[in-house]
Each structure stands twice: as C-alpha cells, then as structure tokens.
Amino acid sequence: MExxxxxxxxxxxxxxxxxxxEAKKDFRYEEYVRGCLNCGVCSGGCPPxxxxxxxxxIVLQKMKSKDPELIWAMMDEYVWACFQCFTCAMICPxxxxxxxxxxxxxxxxxxxxxESAKKVLKPYSRVLLKLTxxxxxLSSDMIQPDFFPDWGPHIGYASADLAIKRxxxxxxxxxxxxxxxxxxPEAMKELYDIFDEAGVFKIIESVDxxxxxxxxxxxxxxxxx
Amino acid sequence: xxxxxxxxxxxxxxxxxxxxxxxIGANVSLxxxxxxxxxNPKKFKYKFLFxxxxxxxxVIGELxxxxxxxxxVKIYYSSNVSNFKENEKKFDVTIxxxxxxxxxxxxxxxxxxxxxxxxxxxxxxxxxxxxxxVIDIKDLERMMGxxxxxxxxxxxxxxxxxxxxxxxxxxxHVGNQYCSRVCCTVSVKQAIELRERFPDCDAxxxxxxxxxxxxxxxxxxxxxxxxxxxxxKGRIAEITSGPNNTVICKGEDTLLRGPFEIPFDMVVLASGxxxxxxxxxxxxxxxxxxxxxxxxxxxxxxxxxFKSNRKGIFLAGACTGPKAISDSIVEGGAAAMDAxxxxxxxx
Numbered sequence: 001m002e003x004x005x006x007x008x009x010x011x012x013x014x015x016x017x018x019x020x021x022e023a024k025k026d027f028r029y030e031e032y033v034r035g036c037l038n039c040g041v042c043s044g045g046c047p048p049x050x051x052x053x054x055x056x057x058i059v060l061q062k063m064k065s066k067d068p069e070l071i072w073a074m075m076d077e078y079v080w081a082c083f084q085c086f087t088c089a090m091i092c093p094x095x096x097x098x099x100x101x102x103x104x105x106x107x108x109x110x111x112x113x114x115e116s117a118k119k120v121l122k123p124y125s126r127v128l129l130k131l132t133x134x135x136x137x138l139s140s141d142m143i144q145p146d147f148f149p150d151w152g153p154h155i156g157y158a159s160a161d162l163a164i165k166r167x168x169x170x171x172x173x174x175x176x177x178x179x180x181x182x183x184x185p186e187a188m189k190e191l192y193d194i195f196d197e198a199g200v201f202k203i204i205e206s207v208d209x210x211x212x213x214x215x216x217x218x219x220x221x222x223x224x225x
Numbered sequence: 226x227x228x229x230x231x232x233x234x235x236x237x238x239x240x241x242x243x244x245x246x247x248x249i250g251a252n253v254s255l256x257x258x259x260x261x262x263x264x265n266p267k268k269f270k271y272k273f274l275f276x277x278x279x280x281x282x283x284v285i286g287e288l289x290x291x292x293x294x295x296x297x298v299k300i301y302y303s304s305n306v307s308n309f310k311e312n313e314k315k316f317d318v319t320i321x322x323x324x325x326x327x328x329x330x331x332x333x334x335x336x337x338x339x340x341x342x343x344x345x346x347x348x349x350x351x352x353x354x355x356x357x358x359v360i361d362i363k364d365l366e367r368m369m370g371x372x373x374x375x376x377x378x379x380x381x382x383x384x385x386x387x388x389x390x391x392x393x394x395x396x397x398h399v400g401n402q403y404c405s406r407v408c409c410t411v412s413v414k415q416a417i418e419l420r421e422r423f424p425d426c427d428a429x430x431x432x433x434x435x436x437x438x439x440x441x442x443x444x445x446x447x448x449x450x451x452x453x454x455x456x457x458k459g460r461i462a463e464i465t466s467g468p469n470n471t472v473i474c475k476g477e478d479t480l481l482r483g484p485f486e487i488p489f490d491m492v493v494l495a496s497g498x499x500x501x502x503x504x505x506x507x508x509x510x511x512x513x514x515x516x517x518x519x520x521x522x523x524x525x526x527x528x529x530x531f532k533s534n535r536k537g538i539f540l541a542g543a544c545t546g547p548k549a550i551s552d553s554i555v556e557g558g559a560a561a562m563d564a565x566x567x568x569x570x571x572x
Contacts, residue, residue, distance in 0.1 A: 037395075039433035043484065044462030044476030045350075050484045057479065091350060091462055093396035 016068040019075065019112075023063075023104050032089075032100035036060050042088035042098055054081035056088040056098030063101050071105075079105045080120045111199075113206035123147075125211045128204060133218040135183035135191050140166060188222050227252045227297075228568035231318055231331040233306060233507070236264020237550050238542025239337035240288040241557030246565060247297025254329060255292065256320055258503070260303045262289045264339050266550060269363040270370035274550055275407075275414040276441050281370075284550065301327075309510050314537060314571040332568035333537045335560050336511065336521065337553075340543040341501030343393030343401065345494045351392060352464040353494060356472050358383075359464060361392070361494040362408060365415055374422070376491055378470060383490035385427040386419060387474050388412045389461050390435070394497035403518050405497030405547040410441040412495045413448045420452040429455040429487070431476065459485075464492060498547040511538055520546045531560040537571070539564045 004010055023029060042056040043049045049056070059078075062070040082102040089097035109117040121128070126147070130136045140162050145155045162177040174182055183191075195201050201219075205212040228251045232243045235257035243255045261267060263285045266274075271281040292298050301320050308319035312330065319328045345353035345361050353359050357378040360368075368374045376383050390412055394405040409432070416428040430448075435456070437445040448454040459476040467473040471488035478485055500519035507513050507521060514534045516522040521544045524532040531539050541560035542553035 037433050038458075038479050039391075039460035040458070040477035040479035041433075041460035041462045042477075043479075044459060046462075049477065055477070057477065087462075091398070093391075093398065093460075095397045 011072065013068065016072040019108060020066070020068040020071050022108050023071070023101075026104045028097075028100055028104060032097040032104070033060065033063050034094045034096050036064060036094060036096060039093065041091050041093065042096070045087040045091050047083055047085060047087070048081050052081050054078065056082070056102075059098040059101055060096050075105060075109055075114060076116045079109065080116065110203050110207055118207050121207050125208055128208070129211060129215060132191075132195060132200065132204065133215050134179065135188055136180045139178050139180050141177040185222055185225060192219050192223065228332045228565065228572065229254070229330060230564055230568055231256065231306075231316070231329075231334045232337060233335065234264065234337035234339055234503075234542070234544070235259075235262040235292070235300070236337060236339045236542060236553065237266065237285065237288060238339070238544075238553040238557035238560070239264070239335070240292045241554045242335050242337060242541055242561040242564070243298045244288070244291045244295055245558050245561040247295045249565060251297065251565060251568065253298045254301065254320065254331070255298055256301045256304050256306060258303065258305055262292060262300065262302075265342070265363075269342070270367045271363075272366050272369040273414065273418065275410050276444055278414070278418075288554070306510055311535075311537075316537065332571060333539065333564040334511070335539045335541055335557075335564050336507055336513065336533065336544060337541045337557065337560070338503040338507055338521075338544045339501070339553075340498040340520075340547065341503075343399070343405075343496040343499050345392050345496045348393060348396070348399050350463050351389070351461070351492075351494055352472070356464070356466060356492075358470075358472050358490060359492045359494065361496045362411055362415070363496070365493050369415075369418060374419075382423060383426055385429065385489050386416075386491045386493060387461075387487070387489045388416055388428065388430045388493045388495060389474070390430065390432045390495045391460065392494040392496045393499070395433070401497060401499065401518070403547070404436060406436070406438070407547060407549050408495035408497055409436045410438075410444060410549075412493070413437055413441075413444045413454070415493065416454045417444065417448050417452050420448075420454060427455065428452075429457060429489070431457050431459055431461050431474065433458070433460045457481075498543060500544070504544060507544070511535065513538065513540075516546075518546070520544060531556065531563045537567050539567075 040057055046056050048054045062074060079102050084099055086099040088099050126142055144159050148155055166177060230246050230251045230253050232239050232253055232255045235255055243253045246253045266281050266285045274281050274284055301322050304320050304322040306318055307321035310317040316331045316334055318331055319326055342363050345351050358376050375381060390409055393399050394401055412430060416430055419426060419428050435445055457478055458480045459478045461474045461476045463475045465473045467488040471490060472492055473486050473488050475486045504515060504521050508515055512535055514522040521540050523530045523540055523545055524534055531541060533540050539560045541556040
C-alpha cells in the first residue's frame with residue numbers, strides 16, 4: 001500500500017474500479033438497483049438516518065452514479081452504519097434494496113479483508129469464536145462490563161453470580177455458564193463442513209488471522225475426536 | 226329510424242356523450258349503476274374543480290340537468306348490463322334495473338365506467354383508518370363540500386395540515402406504477418382552499434415530484450406565493466401518533482432538512498385513481514381488454530384513442546386511465562362522434 005505525505009493510504013483508482021465491478025457482478029445487483037426518483041422514503045423510514053450521517057438514498061444514488069470513487073468512499077465507515085433492518089427495501093416504490101447493496105459491499109469488504117471490515121469485526125471476535133467453533137452464539141459468561149458497556153449501569157449486577165442466576169431460570173438449561181446450548185460433536189462437524197464450503201473460515205482468516213488460528217485448533221480437535 | 230346507442234356510465238364522460246348523441250338525433254340509453262347521475266364527483270361531493278375553482282355542482286349539475294331534460298336520453302338508474310351479445314354488427318343488450326329487465330338492440334356502445342379512488346388503507350405506512358385525523362383527498366372534498374372541515378378526532382379546527390402526494394400511485398408495492406395525473410393539482414387546490422378559508426391553519430405539501438402539468442402550474446406557484454403553502458420534497462415513510470392528539474409525519478427532506486418528524490393536526494392523503502372492479506366487469510361482459518395498469522385498453526392510444534378492441538364499442542373518460550374532469554368531458558364528445566359514425570355506417 002502506498003501512502004501520501006500525511007500517512008494516508010493511497011488507493012489506486014484501478015482497485016476502486018475493481019471493487020465496483022465486483023459489486024456489479026454480484027447476482028443480486030440487478031434486483032437491488034433499479035430506478036430512483038430521490039423520493040427519500042427509504043431514508044425517511046431508516047432508523048440510523050434519524051441519528052447518523054447515513055442515508056440509504058445516498059447509498060443507492062452513489063451506486064447508480066457508477067462512479068468507483070463515490071462507491072469506494074462508502075466502503076470505509078459508511079456501509080457499517082446500516083442496521084440491516086431492510087425497512088428501505090420494504091417501502092421503496094421502485095423495489096430497490098439499499099440494505100441489500102450494503103450487504104453486497106460489506107461482503108466484499110470482508111472477503112477482501114479491508115481495513116474497515118477488520119476494525120468493525122474486532123469487537124465481535126468472541127462471538128465469532130463461539131459461533132464458528134462451538135455452534136453457540138452468546139453464552140452468559142460473555143456478558144461482562146468490559147464488553148457490554150452499553151448495557152447500562154446494571155451490567156455489573158447482571159454479570160455477577162451467573163451460575164446461581166442461571167439455576168433460577170425456570171426452564172431446563174444446561175446449568176453451565178459457558179454455553180447457551182449443547183451441540184453434539186456430529187452437528188459441530190457438519191457445521192464445520194458447511195463453513196468450509198461456504199468460505200466462512202477463509203473469510204475469518206482474512207479479517208482476523210489470530211482468531212482463525214484459535215478456531216482452527218478447536219476445529220481440528222473436534223474433527224479428530 | 227334514429228340510431229340506438231348505449232352509454233354505460235353516468236359520470237362526466239358518459240353524460241356528455243349521451244347528451245351530444247341525443248342532440249344529433251340518436252336514441253340514447255344511459256345505464257348508471259348508482260341511483261343518481263354524476264359519477265364519482267357527485268358521489269364524493271367534490272366541492273370546487275381546478276383550475277378555475279368552479280363549483281363542482283355547477284359543472285356536474287349542469288351536465289346532469291342536460292341529460293335529464295333531454296328527451297333523446299333514456300336513463301336507467303341503479304342498473305347494469307346483465308347480458309351483452311353481438312348480433313351481426315349490432316348489439317343485443319339486456320339492461321337490468323331494480324324492478325325490470327329490458328332487452329334492446331343497439332347500433333353502437335360507449336363505455337364510460339370511470340375509475341375508483343385508491344383505498345389508502347392498502348398502504349399501511351399511512352395509518353389510514355388507524356388514526357381518525359388521517360383522511361384522504363375525497364374525504365376532504367366531502368368535508369369542504371359539506372362545510373364541515375374539522376378534525377374528525379375532536380371536532381376542532383386543525384392548526385396545521387399535511388398533504389401527502391402519490392398515495393397509491395407510482396409505487397410498485399401497491400401495484401400501481403402509473404401517475405394518477407390529477408392528485409397533485411387537486412392537493413395544491415385543496416391547500417389553497419384551506420389557507421383561504423382558514424388563514425391560521427398552516428398547510429404543508431410533501432411530494433416526490435409536483436406534476437401540476439400545463440396551465441395547472443399556475444396553481445402551484447400561486448400556492449407558494451400568495452398562500453404561503455410549505456412545499457417539502459420527501460415522500461412520507463411512516464405516520465405515527467404524536468403528543469397532544471397529533472399525528473406525526475416521518476420522512477426525509479431530500480433537499481434541506483434531512484430527517485424530520487413533524488406533528489400535524491390532520492393529514493390528507495392524495496390517493497390516486499384505479500380502474501376499479503367495473504373495468505374488469507366490462508372485460509368480462511363486453512369482451513374488452515385491460516391494459517397492464519388495470520384500465521380499459523384503447524385500440525391505439527394515438528390514432529384510435531376512443532375505439533376499443535371490439536368494433537362498435539367505444540371508450541371515454543377515466544375508464545382508460547387517470548384523467549381530469551375536463552378531459553373526460555372532451556373525451557365524451559369525441560367518443561360520441563366515433564359511436565355515431567359507426568352507427569350510421571352500419572344501419
């Protein structure tokens with residue numbers, strides 16, 4: 001990567017063009033990008049638009065501009081502001097899907113291991129680990145003040161004495177705090193095969209190599225058990 | 226012997242064609258499904274007509290009077306075409322009235338079955354029928370016509386009113402991709418009317434394009450310059466309930482404000498026009514064709530705009546697409562000419 005005198009990376013225009021071509025080649029592109037009258041109903045219904053500098057109308061307009069510079073400018077932070085709620089797709093009179101375009105661009109960012117993707121996915125490494133290695137998502141021991149500051153002032157209470165609190169749940173649980181549910185080794189092996197086929201492991205390797213190493217060890221252990 | 230011509234539909238187009246035909250000596254049978262003449266303008270009690278704010282009663286009332294007074298026009302109220310058969314180049318038609326059924330032979334037929342207002346309840350984001358203070362274009366015409374313009378929720382005069390354009394038009398989700406042509410002008414007209422009669426009430430118009438085509442543009446400019454109507458570019462994404470018994474319009478001002486949520490005392494939805502079930506009924510009974518938008522299809526939109534796909538059957542007014550009342554009246558006259566020529570040639 002080249003850098004200018006201020007230490008900002010210079011992205012060659014060829015690369016930006018490549019990103020746009022990759023998005024356009026996506027099988028969903030034609031379905032997601034149609035006409036647009038700038039009516040603004042997508043942004044009007046968009047939850048993040050209410051609070052951030054993010055507008056699904058701008059996403060679609062930039063895509064329709066076919067200008068690789070404008071599209072590249074969204075790849076850094078812009079595409080990560082979307083909630084992926086698809087309200088925009090639900091109400092667009094043309095049946096455009098700005099949320100779908102975001103999904104395409106995000107997938108490109110992740111597949112190519114772009115800096116923005118690495119930055120955004122970093123806080124999720126624990127979730128990725130649980131999900132890909134154990135077939136679990138959130139387990140109760142992951143709820144800790146350091147990781148969930150946005151859970152408010154009671155996060156300290158919520159994360160203490162987990163084992164006892166879990167016993168108080170009036171439904172059958174595993175009575176453990178490091179798993180949400182039990183996944184049989186056979187199911188885990190199948191899951192790994194799916195992740196292999198779908199390229200999930202490859203994507204994790206490109207965005208977070210050290211996380212991938214940990215996952216790889218667990219996967220090997222389970223597969224050889 | 227005089228030509229026998231059937232006119233189906235007693236709205237502006239049907240009335241004008243019936244009277245024109247009778248004036249040149251034809252025997253006209255006018256079949257009207259309602260118990261009164263005048264079509265939708267009468268049914269929904271339109272108050273004033275654009276562009277010159279003529280009282281609708283003067284225009285429609287005059288058309289009705291001419292038809293009722295004319296000996297050449299036989300009017301069948303609350304009736305419909307129950308049986309329709311081609312008989313060489315003529316048509317054997319059974320007209321079913323509440324208390325009788327009559328079969329006649331006609332030399333030609335004019336279909337002027339008009340349109341239906343889009344039902345805004347079909348587009349859930351506008352919360353029509355959910356909130357009392359969300360009404361539509363025809364509700365407002367009726368309220369103005371009855372001199373009873375107050376908030377349905379509490380009977381008080383509103384302090385601000387929003388007009389939302391393109392409801393049920395230009396939207397693939399509701400299945401109507403076309404522009405309904407007149408709702409922009411009607412809404413601008415209504416906003417002016419509102420500001421004139423209630424100067425303390427603010428009026429906002431939310432639009433994606435304002436299509437006050439031709440000379441109707443004058444109204445649009447006048448609304449801004451003389452009546453201080455606020456015109457905001459942005460389609461409303463959602464209508465929710467707000468504080469103090471208001472309804473909130475949520476959207477994006479695509480030119481100026483970015484996201485907005487504005488509480489209103491009342492919202493008026495500019496619901497568009499649809500071909501309605503009567504168009505399909507004409508297809509079934511008379512063998513006509515629908516276009517892709519659900520209106521009746523002329524043989525050739527430029528060269529034969531009033532001919533249907535069937536010889537001897539002609540089309541006039543909003544049954545072939547969204548239209549202003551003045552256009553429908555023009556078409557009524559033009560279709561009358563076509564129908565008369567056909568009748569004379571095939572006698």
